[in-house]
Amino acid sequence: MSSIQLASDSESPVLQAKNLKRVFKSPLGKQSLVRAVDGVSLELRKGETVGLLGETGCGKSTLAELMAGLQDPSEGEVVFQGFPLNKKSSKSQWRELRQRVQIMFQNPFDSVDPRYRVMDILTEPLEVNGVRAPERRDRAIAALETMKLTPPAEFIDRYPHEMSGGQLQRVCIARALMLNPSVLIADEPVSMLDISVRAGILILLDELKNTRNMGILHISHDISTLVAVSDRLLVMYLGKIVESGSTEVLVSSPAHPYLRVLLNSVPTVHDTLFTKGERELTLKGDIPDPSNIPDGCSLWPRCPLAVEKCKIETPKLKPLDQMKTHRVACHMAHTDDH
Amino acid sequence: MSILSVDSISVEYQTLSDAVRAVQGVSLNLKEAQILGLAGESGCGKSTLAKAILRLLPETGIVVSGKINFKGKDLLRLSTSEFRELRWQILAYIPQNALNSLDPVYRVGDQVVEAILAHERVSRNAALDRARQLFSNVHLDERSLRAYPHQLSGGMRQRVLIAMAMALDPPIVIIDEPTTALDVVTQAQVLSELISMRNRTSSGMLYISHDLGAIRQLCNDVAVMYAGLIIETGNVGDIYGEPLHPYTMGLLNSVPKSRGAKRLVSIPGAPPNLRSEIQGCAFHPRCPFRDTRCVKETPKLYEISQTRSVACHYHHKAKNFRILAEDPNIWQMPEPREAVMSDFKEDIVP
Numbered sequence: 167m168s169s170i171q172l173a174s175d176s177e178s179p180v181l182q183a184k185n186l187k188r189v190f191k192s193p194l195g196k197q198s199l200v201r202a203v204d205g206v207s208l209e210l211r212k213g214e215t216v217g218l219l220g221e222t223g224c225g226k227s228t229l230a231e232l233m234a235g236l237q238d239p240s241e242g243e244v245v246f247q248g249f250p251l252n253k254k255s256s257k258s259q260w261r262e263l264r265q266r267v268q269i270m271f272q273n274p275f276d277s278v279d280p281r282y283r284v285m286d287i288l289t290e291p292l293e294v295n296g297v298r299a300p301e302r303r304d305r306a307i308a309a310l311e312t313m314k315l316t317p318p319a320e321f322i323d324r325y326p327h328e329m330s331g332g333q334l335q336r337v338c339i340a341r342a343l344m345l346n347p348s349v350l351i352a353d354e355p356v357s358m359l360d361i362s363v364r365a366g367i368l369i370l371l372d373e374l375k376n377t378r379n380m381g382i383l384h385i386s387h388d389i390s391t392l393v394a395v396s397d398r399l400l401v402m403y404l405g406k407i408v409e410s411g412s413t414e415v416l417v418s419s420p421a422h423p424y425l426r427v428l429l430n431s432v433p434t435v436h437d438t439l440f441t442k443g444e445r446e447l448t449l450k451g452d453i454p455d456p457s458n459i460p461d462g463c464s465l466w467p468r469c470p471l472a473v474e475k476c477k478i479e480t481p482k483l484k485p486l487d488q489m490k491t492h493r494v495a496c497h498m499a500h501t502d503d504h
Numbered sequence: 505m506s507i508l509s510v511d512s513i514s515v516e517y518q519t520l521s522d523a524v525r526a527v528q529g530v531s532l533n534l535k536e537a538q539i540l541g542l543a544g545e546s547g548c549g550k551s552t553l554a555k556a557i558l559r560l561l562p563e564t565g566i567v568v569s570g571k572i573n574f575k576g577k578d579l580l581r582l583s584t585s586e587f588r589e590l591r592w593q594i595l596a597y598i599p600q601n602a603l604n605s606l607d608p609v610y611r612v613g614d615q616v617v618e619a620i621l622a623h624e625r626v627s628r629n630a631a632l633d634r635a636r637q638l639f640s641n642v643h644l645d646e647r648s649l650r651a652y653p654h655q656l657s658g659g660m661r662q663r664v665l666i667a668m669a670m671a672l673d674p675p676i677v678i679i680d681e682p683t684t685a686l687d688v689v690t691q692a693q694v695l696s697e698l699i700s701m702r703n704r705t706s707s708g709m710l711y712i713s714h715d716l717g718a719i720r721q722l723c724n725d726v727a728v729m730y731a732g733l734i735i736e737t738g739n740v741g742d743i744y745g746e747p748l749h750p751y752t753m754g755l756l757n758s759v760p761k762s763r764g765a766k767r768l769v770s771i772p773g774a775p776p777n778l779r780s781e782i783q784g785c786a787f788h789p790r791c792p793f794r795d796t797r798c799v800k801e802t803p804k805l806y807e808i809s810q811t812r813s814v815a816c817h818y819h820h821k822a823k824n825f826r827i828l829a830e831d832p833n834i835w836q837m838p839e840p841r842e843a844v845m846s847d848f849k850e851d852i853v854p
Contacts (some may be wrong), residue, residue, distance in 0.1 A: 221687040328776050360545040361714065365758040366770035369832070387688060390717075394760030394768070431692030433717035435744070435759040449689050452657040485819065 178383050179209035181267060181349045187241035198457040202228040204405035205242070210381040215372070217396030217413070218504055219428070220384040223285055225405040226385050229337055230353045233383065234269040235260060247348075255384060267297065269341035272354035274334035278326050284310070284337055285322045291344045304343050309340040313370065332363035339370060343378075350374070351383045356391065368395055389432050390439055401425050404464040407483055411492035421486055421499040422458060423447070423469050441496060463497070471498045507708050508534040508557075508676050513570030515549070515556050525778045526552040528732040530571070534676065534708040541723035541740070542712045545755075547775060549732040550712045557710075558597055559587055574676070593623050596669035600681040601659035606653040611666045613639075613649030618672050638667040641695050641704070659690035666697055670705065677709045683718060691718070698722055716759060720744055725811070728752050731775050731786035734805065738812040748814040748822040750791045753829040765798050769832045785817070792834045793818060793825055 181494050188203040192439050193304040202225040231237040234242055235251065243250045246263045271277045278287050283502040287295075288306040297305070308500075310318035313336040326334055335355065342350055352371060356364040372395060377384050386392050389435040392399060399416045401409040401424065420426045427449050428441050449468040454460060466472040475497050483495040494500070515527040527549040531627060534540055542550045555561045557572055557579070572579040574594065579587065591597075607615060613635055620631040636646055642663040650734045653661055662682055669677055679698070683691040702709065702722070713719055719726055719740070726743045728736045728751070736749040745752045757769035773790040777780050785791070788798040803815045818825070828834050 222653045332774075354630065360611070361716070362545060362755055362758050362771040363774075364770075365765075365768035365832075366772075368765045368768055369770060372765035389688070395765045428688055432688055432690070433695060433715070433721040435716045435720060436761040438761050439763075441668055449692070452659055452690060497536060 177211070178248065179245075180212050181210040181383075182245040183208045183229070183233060183242065184245060184250075185242040186229065186232050186239050186244070188225070188237060189240045190349070200457045201225075201405050201459065202237075202456065203232060206402075206405070206407055207242075208407065208410075210383055212348060212381050213375060213379045214397045215375055215382040215395055216385060217392035217399045218402060219387070219392050219399060219425075220402035221387050221453060223404075223453060224402045225456075226402050227262045227353055229402070230269060230351050230383070232384050234267050234351050235263045236269070252469060265345045265346050266348040267351065268345070268347040269351040269353065270335075270338050270342045270355055272340045274331060275326060275360050277338055278334065278341075280326050282326070283322070284324050284329075287326075287337060288341055288344060291341065295345065300334075305344065306340075309344060310337075312343070313337070313340045314366075315340075330363070331359050332366060335359060335367055339367070339374075343374070346378075347380065349383070349479065353385045354387070355384070357386060357388060359443055364391070368452055371395070389428055390434060393439055401428075404453070404455060404459055406464065406495065407493075408465070408496070409492075409494045410483070415487075415492050421492070421494040422496045423471050423498070424449070424465055463495075473498070506535050507574065507575045508710075510553070510557065511571040511573065513553070513556060513572065514568045515552050515561065516566050516568050517552075517562075518564045518566060522779050524765065525554065525752065526732055530729075530732070531733050532727055532734065532737075534710055535645075536675070536708055537702075537706045538740040539702055539709045541713055541719035541722045541726040542710060542729060543714070543716060543719050543726055543755075544729035545714055545775070547609070547778075548729040550729050551680060553729075554680055554712050558591075558678060560597075578781065589623075592619055592669075592674065593672045594674055595675060596672070596674040596677045598665050598669045598679040598682050600684060602658065602665050602685075603653060605665060606661060608653055611650050611652055612656065612661075613651075616649075616664070616668050616671055619668055623672055623801065633666070634671065638671060639664075641670070641701070642667050657690075658686050659693055662690075662694050663697055666694075666701060670701060670707075673705060674706070675707055677707050678712070679709060680712045681714070683713075683715065697724055716755065717743075720852065721845060727756075731782065732778055733786060735787065735815045736813070737805075742812060746822070747813070747826065748789075748819050749807065749816050750793055750829065751787045752826055753826055754790075754835060757829055757832075767830075767832065769829070769835050771835060785815070792828070793821070 181204055186203055186206045190200040190202055206229055218226050233237050243252045246267065249259060251259060251263055285306055288309055289302040292302045292305060306322065307318040310321055315333060315336055317323045356367050371382060374380050384392060384395060396413050399413050401422065402408050403424050409416065409425050417429065420429055426443060427447055429440060430447055447470055451468050460467055462478050463476040468477040480495050481495045483493045484493045484500060486494055510532045512528060512529040512531050513527060514529050516523040516525055530553055544550045556567050567580060606612060616635040616638065617631045620634060635649060639646060639649060644660060644663050648656060648660060683694050686694060699722060711719065711723055723740055725739050727734045730751050736752050743752065747756060754769055754771040758771065760768065771790055776786055784799045784801055785803050788794040797817055803817045804817055805813045805815045807813045810821065
């Protein structure tokens, strides 16, 4: 492989979402539709961690499942290594995606079969993909070592209930890595764990990014964690990305009122992570019913900066800088001197 | 002046074969207009302590020793009916899960009125007036009085509970993780309601949380719990700025300070099994600074100053420890340890 190809390899995204939409029929009324994911485009490159920040019900977990091929989009497509995946794609293409793009969840106890031993949990993906038994065991032991669950002999025959949440979450990461994926989608990987064990999981994910050159999509509602671990950040509100850019830029000059409020309002332990801005800037009320999203900008009823235009016209995600890396979907951000 | 003093209280959960020593001889003082944060991870006994004060322990939970004094009375010696008189009036409680704490078939306004009428001889209209005032204090619309709990959002329900707790202007309010189930923005709103409530009353509040950020924003003082014990107390500035106990240092360093995961500290191992007697310092198996004394001898809660105490033999070395504790590698010790307690958020009641 030539060096030019290598360079373009690291530049081109390994996993992309192109205008992904997922609409659910609301059980409450035939008329109402829930637009869980409403036209999201994103790019994930190898060796980078992208943080997806959003609150409950914003559609971030649905987006995760769409990206992993666990749900079919209503519109748009997932592009893996340049190949779009849709209804026309062959079985082997989907198989490739499901092997190379792995996902892990918030609650490890819900993500494994309680009657499986660690050995079974780790070797199942290998078995499905036709790896022979002796090799399976060796690879499971190696995976436990990578996850710092040592000595592996002590863990390999345990049942999930015989482990702590932090240990089982490591097993879940190990399972996700058994097929050497190029992308790991981590949906709230530490939010159920106690503070003192969170760091261990975050460090592990960071090492995997560097040593295996993996792309990690880290989904969370926890701003501090995402700011600490992400190279880039995406901010999601009611199914849409409202701001994206490098983490440094987003925390130092957030442009969307939603992100500005989030950064101001989160109670932090250390003041050194990011500086807080205008305390008085807050949002009114609560997140609206996702089956009844307001017209125009979906934030306007809560937004302190909203004007008439916001109620009528939906703002597009447009670049703010010349490099086109910092993008924001807000009329006000594009009119004033932000 | 101290309004509530907990004097070396111990709580055990009885199981068929043995007992879990969830709280082991904890003492604390709550003063007028003080907000005392009780910080700690799951299973450290913070919620058990709160429930023991409120007499809300499950049947298996038994207070084996200690006293809880309010104005010279030992609350533990009161009969059930005497204690019921004190609830709301003296001792109010803001629980974690607002939806489970409100009656789904009563309008929330009626529930507030009912609490007032149960304790005070006032007319229904006067009680309703007060409910209206309480609701406006927490920025709830007057119309919310007529709402059923399911018609309100999580943040609004939590505000109803804050309003209810303050209905009789109680001198003591116990608040248990009020923001865990809420969104970031709503969390901030509820916290600011609590802050304005702090500024309005002279009630003493005990705020129980694993959220170190929320405690820092709301409380005056903090008590850090570990394995059923208070291991460090002090005012918020001291605890967050100059922690004395290695556990507190580890906890604070495990929260992101700067960008990059590499600098994060992960405390190895897990809290000890509370079913058996703990030898030496409860934190010693996970402590990078332990020596033989820590293994053998249980440290007492040393009083450092009028406002500060710490349960560490080597508290006088804390300045050095703090510098070392910044380095994540210090915490990585060779031998792996058995996990005996789940590190999950929910407190596990056996």
